[in-house]
Amino acid sequence: MHRKNTTLGEFIIENQTSFQYSSGELSKLINAIRLAAKVVNHEVNKAGLVDIIGAAGDTNIQGEDQQKLDVLANEKFIQTLINREIVCGIASEEEDDFISINSSDNQHQNKYIVLIDPLDGSSNIDVNVSVGTIFSIYRRVTPIGTPVALEDFLQPGRAQIAAGYIVYGTSTMLVYTTGDGVNGFTLNPALGTFYLSHPNMEFPETGKIYSVNEGNYVHFPQGVKDYIKYCQKEEGDRPYTSRYIGSLVSDFHRNMIKGGIYLYPKSSVAAEGKLRLLYECNPMAFIAEQAKGKASNGFGAIMDIKPTELHQRVPFFCGSKKMVEKAEEFMQATK
Ligand SMILES: O=P(O)(O)OC[C@H]1O[C@](O)(COP(=O)(O)O)[C@@H](O)[C@@H]1O
Numbered sequence: 001m002h003r004k005n006t007t008l009g010e011f012i013i014e015n016q017t018s019f020q021y022s023s024g025e026l027s028k029l030i031n032a033i034r035l036a037a038k039v040v041n042h043e044v045n046k047a048g049l050v051d052i053i054g055a056a057g058d059t060n061i062q063g064e065d066q067q068k069l070d071v072l073a074n075e076k077f078i079q080t081l082i083n084r085e086i087v088c089g090i091a092s093e094e095e096d097d098f099i100s101i102n103s104s105d106n107q108h109q110n111k112y113i114v115l116i117d118p119l120d121g122s123s124n125i126d127v128n129v130s131v132g133t134i135f136s137i138y139r140r141v142t143p144i145g146t147p148v149a150l151e152d153f154l155q156p157g158r159a160q161i162a163a164g165y166i167v168y169g170t171s172t173m174l175v176y177t178t179g180d181g182v183n184g185f186t187l188n189p190a191l192g193t194f195y196l197s198h199p200n201m202e203f204p205e206t207g208k209i210y211s212v213n214e215g216n217y218v219h220f221p222q223g224v225k226d227y228i229k230y231c232q233k234e235e236g237d238r239p240y241t242s243r244y245i246g247s248l249v250s251d252f253h254r255n256m257i258k259g260g261i262y263l264y265p266k267s268s269v270a271a272e273g274k275l276r277l278l279y280e281c282n283p284m285a286f287i288a289e290q291a292k293g294k295a296s297n298g299f300g301a302i303m304d305i306k307p308t309e310l311h312q313r314v315p316f317f318c319g320s321k322k323m324v325e326k327a328e329e330f331m332q333a334t335k
């Protein structure tokens with residue numbers, strides 16, 4: 001049982017055995033993310049005061065208008081990870097292609113791949129609603145001593161060695177897994193220290209909250225429409241409550257604590273849905289499964305999907321196990 005109020009630094013050292021590779025390297029990786037998270041948190045908290053809200057003027061490879069905070073968060077995470085000298089490649093929602101990073105001896109000795117969604121929930125930045133950051137970590141598959149390659153990034157989610165998110169909400173929390181359960185740390189802003197506040201986080205097996213953008217209802221597949229009607233029907237412990245923040249990290253976090261399901265299905269206007277497999281769905285799926293929840297594309301586990309592109313999208317059903325299974329039933333029934 002983890003000791004509450006352990007600092008994140010202490011926790012990494014005390015739990016090094018759960019990490020299959022050298023703990024020192026994990027410390028460096030998580031510490032890099034902790035550092036960048038604090039910098040971004042500082043910017044997010046004063047978003048209304050300084051010229052950090054609004055569009056940056058460019059679009060990313062997905063055709064989305066980059067927000068100034070998307071760009072800032074992207075720079076901070078990338079720079080902090082590069083400085084740690086163990087990351088050989090980074091892919092980001094805000095970068096068209098992956099970034100190859102050589103070790104200082106020019107011998108390509110670095111071993112880790114990091115994929116990030118630097119700022120999740122961008123549409124909420126300007127309106128003071130909680131946003132997040134998502135990260136996914138792999139060990140490279142190409143030989144050490146050679147430059148990193150696309151295949152290092154296109155690994156199935158099952159190969160992740162760590163994943164997590166930061167939620168910049170009423171408090172700032174870092175939640176992560178290395179494959180040995182999920183733990184949440186809350187930032188004490190006065191001390192700038194993350195403390196273990198939510199040890200061994202787990203999704204309740206079922207819940208009463210469903211999170212989906214119902215504004216897209218008419219475009220949804222029949223299975224999704226039927227599942228939403230099921231959630232709204234007056235029967236048994238239903239109707240469920242509809243809650244949709246519009247920030248994946250925040251909707252996921254609430255549902256993990258209270259019990260619930262988040263859906264971003266495919267639709268007639270989005271053939272594969274909206275969310276990106278590599279730096280949104282895979283890391284959230286790793287956390288969900290480690291927290292006894294479930295993550296599916298409506299028909300099978302997200303983490304079994306073999307990626308083919310850096311920015312590919314997938315339909316996403318994620319949350320309490322029984323609720324995702326019920327949604328899959330409706331999808332199967334109308335396949
Ligand atoms: O506005 P929509 O279509 O409901 O989409 C909201 C979803 O899109 C996202 O904002 C996509 O993430 P980004 O903000 O990182 O692009 C999710 O966080 C959120 O759940």
Ligand SMILES: [Mg+2]
Binds near residue numbers: 120248
């Ligand atoms: Mg996102």
Ligand SMILES: [Mg+2]
Binds near residue numbers: 070118121
């Ligand atoms: Mg984003």
